[in-house]
Every structure is written in C-alpha cells, then in structure tokens.
Amino acid sequence: MANKITLNMITQRSVEEGVAMEKGKTTPEYFEACSIIEMHDDDVKALGLVPNQLVRVTSECGSVVVKVVKGRQGLYPGLAFMPQGVWANQIVPPRTQATGEPQYSGFPVTVEPANGERRKSALELVQGAVGMWRGDQ
Amino acid sequence: MPKKIENVGCPYCGVCCDDLVVTVSDDGKKILEVENACAIGNQIFHHATGSERVTRPRLRQPDGTYKEISYDEAIDYAARVLYNAKKPLIYGFGSTNCEGMAAAAKVAEKAGAVLDNCASICHGSSFLAIFDNGYPSCTLGETKNRADVVVYWGANPAHAHPRHMSRYSIFPRGFFTGKGQKSRKIIVVDPRHTDTAQVADIYLQVKQGHDYELFNAFRTALRGHEIPEEVAGIKREKILEVAEIMKKARFGTIFYGMGLCHSDGRNHNVDIAISLTRDLNDYTKWTIMAMRGHYNIAGPGVVWSWQYGFPYCLDLTKDVAHMNPGETSSIDLAMRDEVDAFFNVATDAAAHFPIEAVKHLRKHPWITIDPNICMASEISDLHIPVGIVGVEVPGIVYRMDNVPIQYRKVIDPPEGVISDEELFERIYKRLCELEAEEAAKGKAKTTPVGVHAEE
Ligand code: SF4
Numbered sequence: 393m394a395n396k397i398t399l400n401m402i403t404q405r406s407v408e409e410g411v412a413m414e415k416g417k418t419t420p421e422y423f424e425a426c427s428i429i430e431m432h433d434d435d436v437k438a439l440g441l442v443p444n445q446l447v448r449v450t451s452e453c454g455s456v457v458v459k460v461v462k463g464r465q466g467l468y469p470g471l472a473f474m475p476q477g478v479w480a481n482q483i484v485p486p487r488t489q490a491t492g493e494p495q496y497s498g499f500p501v502t503v504e505p506a507n508g509e510r511r512k513s514a515l516e517l518v519q520g521a522v523g524m525w526r527g528d529q
Numbered sequence: 530m531p532k533k534i535e536n537v538g539c540p541y542c543g544v545c546c547d548d549l550v551v552t553v554s555d556d557g558k559k560i561l562e563v564e565n566a567c568a569i570g571n572q573i574f575h576h577a578t579g580s581e582r583v584t585r586p587r588l589r590q591p592d593g594t595y596k597e598i599s600y601d602e603a604i605d606y607a608a609r610v611l612y613n614a615k616k617p618l619i620y621g622f623g624s625t626n627c628e629g630m631a632a633a634a635k636v637a638e639k640a641g642a643v644l645d646n647c648a649s650i651c652h653g654s655s656f657l658a659i660f661d662n663g664y665p666s667c668t669l670g671e672t673k674n675r676a677d678v679v680v681y682w683g684a685n686p687a688h689a690h691p692r693h694m695s696r697y698s699i700f701p702r703g704f705f706t707g708k709g710q711k712s713r714k715i716i717v718v719d720p721r722h723t724d725t726a727q728v729a730d731i732y733l734q735v736k737q738g739h740d741y742e743l744f745n746a747f748r749t750a751l752r753g754h755e756i757p758e759e760v761a762g763i764k765r766e767k768i769l770e771v772a773e774i775m776k777k778a779r780f781g782t783i784f785y786g787m788g789l790c791h792s793d794g795r796n797h798n799v800d801i802a803i804s805l806t807r808d809l810n811d812y813t814k815w816t817i818m819a820m821r822g823h824y825n826i827a828g829p830g831v832v833w834s835w836q837y838g839f840p841y842c843l844d845l846t847k848d849v850a851h852m853n854p855g856e857t858s859s860i861d862l863a864m865r866d867e868v869d870a871f872f873n874v875a876t877d878a879a880a881h882f883p884i885e886a887v888k889h890l891r892k893h894p895w896i897t898i899d900p901n902i903c904m905a906s907e908i909s910d911l912h913i914p915v916g917i918v919g920v921e922v923p924g925i926v927y928r929m930d931n932v933p934i935q936y937r938k939v940i941d942p943p944e945g946v947i948s949d950e951e952l953f954e955r956i957y958k959r960l961c962e963l964e965a966e967e968a969a970k971g972k973a974k975t976t977p978v979g980v981h982a983e984e
Contacts, residue, residue, distance in 0.1 A: 400737055402720070404787060405689040407568060414541070414572040416581065417880055417903050453885055465685075466722035471737055473721065478880050478904060486883040489795055491657060492649045492842060492858025494883045496791035498738040514880070518904045521884050522891040526593055 394438050396504040399431065399472040401451070402497040403480035417478070417514050426477035427511045430463030431503070435470070439505060446506040451483040451499055456517070457506045472501065478514040531561055538936035539570040540624060540919030542690045543821035543929035544697075546570065551939045558940060567691035574920060577940070583902060583914040584943040595912070600947060603913050608959035610894045611640040614870035616846055620859045621876030623647040623823030626924025626936065629949030630832045633874060636957045637845050643868060644843040645859045646829040647822065647876055653854055654790035655819045656830070656840055658799035665806050667782065667816040668930045669696075674703035678778035680716045682802065683740060683788015684820045687724035693820070698784065699728065714774055718743070719788060731771060736762040738793045744801040747772055751808055776812045786820040818930060824919070827927035863889045873897045875949065879904035898952065915949050916942035
C-alpha cells in the first residue's frame, strides 16, 4: 500500500457543478459538487482508501484537500478527474504554452491521504489566497 | 392570472435553447415555472428572483466589509480606476449581451485598456487554429437535418451542453434524417467513459494528451498509408474502421471541446482536427464545430472583430489594436504582472482562473460587474450588480455556430438595477468628463499666456 501516488489530472465540467454554480458559489451544493476527486478503483485501493475519505492533492503549483468519490464516468488507472471550479483551480498550473490557456487538463499531481485535515470552503480558499479571509463570522 | 411567456432563451450554455416557456406571477415579479430547460437552465431562472440578489453597488471599506453606495458613486469610482491605471484589463463577457460588449469596448478604447473575453481560457485555442487553418463549419440546423455521422471529440455534452444531443446532433428527426438516432452513427473520443460515451455507437478511449497522434493516424490511414498497430491507446483495426465510416458518411460533423483546447498542444490539437475535416471533404461532406461554452461567448468574437478586427486578447493601449494571445491574454498578462487594474465582467475569474493568476491580479484594484455573488465579487474592491440577460434584460446573443438569437426579457430587474450596457455607457461618459477636466487643468498649466508667441 503506497502512501502517495502520482496521477494525471484533468479538470472538466459536470452537470452537478453547473447546477450548483447557478445556485451560488457559496452554497453547500457547490461545495459538495466541486470539492471532490474521482480516481480509478485500482488507484483508490493502491492508497488504501475507501470512497468518501479525504485526500491531499498536490501539483507543481499548489495543494488542496478534497473528497474521494466514485465517479459514474469511468477513468483508466492513472487518470484522475476534478470538476472545474475553486478547488481544481488551487492546483491548475497557470502555464499557457504561449496561448493564453492554462494547463487545465493533463498535469501531474500526487495524491495522499489527508490525515486529520479538513476541506476548506470556496470562500476560505479564494479569500485566503489573496489575504482577505476573515474567518467564519 | 400568471402569464406564460414563450420562445424564451436560456442564458447558460452555447446551445442557446430558445424554446423555453416561462410562467411568471400575476405581478410579473416572480418566476413560477420553467418548461423545456435542462436542470442548469432551470436553476438560472429560479435563482434570479431568489432573496440573495444584490441590488446596490457595494464598496469595500478599510475594515474589510462592504458598504452599499449609489450607482453614480460606483460609476465615478470605476471611471477613476480606469483613468488612473496605466494598463487596465477588462475581462469576461461570456454571460452578457452583444450590446453590453460593444459598450464595454468603447470604454476599453477610451481607457487604453486590454480587452479580453473568456475565449482566452476556453476556445481561444480554436481561434489560433482557425487563424492558421480555416474553419469548415456549418450551423446546428445543418447537422440536425443532414448528419449521419456525428463525432464528439474531447467534449462531454451530457454534462456541459445538456440539450445539444436532443436538439441538434443525435436524437432529433431532421429533414434527411427522419429516423432520428437510427439514422446516425455516433462516435465519442475521450479518455473518460463519459455519459456522452454511453450513447455512442463507437467509443475510442484515447490516452489523455495524445489526441494529436490519433488525428495523425486518421489522416495517414485516410490517405492509404500504413499506421502502427496501436496509436494513443487505440488499436489499428478500430482506427481503420472509424476512418472508413467517416469516409462513407453522407454528411458528418466533428464537435470538439476542452479535451483538445486545454491539453498539451492546445491550438495544434484543433488545427489537426481542422486538417482532418478538410481531408475528409475530398471524399464526402464534413464540418467541424467548437462546442462554445457560455451562451454568448461567441458574441465578443463577433462584436470585437467587427469593431477592431480581432476576436479576443485585444491590446488597445496604443492607437492601433494589437492581438497576440501568448502576450496579450489575461492569464499571461497576470502572470507577468503587466496590468495594474482588473475589471471582472459577467464571469468569475476568482473561481475559474488558476489561483496563482488571481493572486497577481488582486495586487491591484479589482472591480466586479456581475448580477450575482460569486468568488470575484467577494474579493473585489467594488461590486456593481447588473440585470441578468435573458431573464431581466433582452438582447442579441450568438449561439455556438455564430447564429444570432434575440433573447427576451421575462421579468423586471430588481428596482433600480441597470443593465451592463447602461453601466458601460455611463462609465464611458464619466471617463470623458474626467478627461475633459484634466485637459482643462493641463492647458492652464502647460501653456501660460505668451508662450506660443515666443516659440
Ligand atoms: S442546454 Fe444549455 S441553453 Fe439549453 S437549457 Fe440547458 S443550459 Fe440552457
């Protein structure tokens, strides 16, 4: 059982993300729809995880805690998916290959169990990143 | 009596469904029912009259909280930010009407700003490829009425454009496709077995990031040359089988999305897809179409091309417009710290830009113009709410195939809330006033009486 694996990450749409976003980015629906990662069963097993556990996902430029869920849309081993949005964009590399487009899909990440860590809300992540987070008041 | 309004347009995705039926309450203030829309479209209309709408501009105070101010004060603030900035960036526009985009361009030109839209992080790759290689496309009606082979390559309409398949590409019975789905072969190419792949006749599970090789194999096979036993995870026989189906089609359309634009190679994945489409036209009729995201993200491309000759990444800081996406795109400018003010318009850059880019942009004044509370509004210095296009504000929008559609208004915006177009017209006016004030002052300072005579 490994305590860390490297996967190839893609970030794309999901209909749950679309509906939740229109409800509002500060709603619980958006939180549940977007603070997740989908991986192949083999990779989940390799980490000794079961669905609904939290993991820390780290790329060349950032790190975020999300929940492992079993996706309906099948991945092959080694490929991971996160819905586009606040959590995915904590780790999307901004490099554009001189086209203006960040590397939203196809970047390496490491995934490891998030021991005792929690998922942060969208507001905490974004406001925290720019020094505007004032806690949960 | 509640009133039923027909032929309403949906302000979410590039399918631009214009067959919605919306029932509004007696007083015309509340949306009671939305028919024909998908789950996402439904949510937009119901959210519009929700209690959490912001109805006045909000200015950040020194203690970090927001305070409501008047539209006049907000417009003055926005104009001053633009006036004082050396190189402001005005970005967004996926979700507003063409009238708003034209008015914003006027402001950008006057302010000497960089003007960019969400294509920059979406189908901008497509524009780059189209500049290189052309765009053999069609309208959605042609696909509906003629296509017997449909390819979704790196696109997942089941999630991103929920009614695309039922309105235009798979299920509808068109003029020459009377048997609906039975008259068409559906091919899906994607590294994930998506919900779109579920309805495909043939699914190719390409290795992520290797689409270019697969396109190459198709082009090589079509020209009758040998290809390796396996390319990008797909077996030779499968490639030959699909190539044959494509060759024998009566009319085919390739719909493609972020699988190509966001992966390694970006525009080159798209330009080889266009090359394949062109090759196929040696045998039969093939077209290609970008699955544009927001309902009016094709709009700024059209409006600004007409105004300046360029669809996106417009540098208006000099007398002539200039465009070079690797240099003048929002993300590249942000990462190189080349802009000193940011206007987030009808989009949410704080949620959808990589966080590194957000951190750079937030070092400078940040103004959000958007109907809703979003991540951008929550890190702004100033948030100016506007009416929701397609719900409270009518106007022209361009569908993913560049067909313009007139969107209707179904209810009034909350009392006092103005449209993007009116807001930008007023910012423009205020900018002109500031310029005139400065010019009047400047003249007095630099040309005292008598100076001219001695020159
Ligand atoms: S498919 Fe797109 S345009 Fe049509 S109702 Fe759904 S979100 Fe709206």
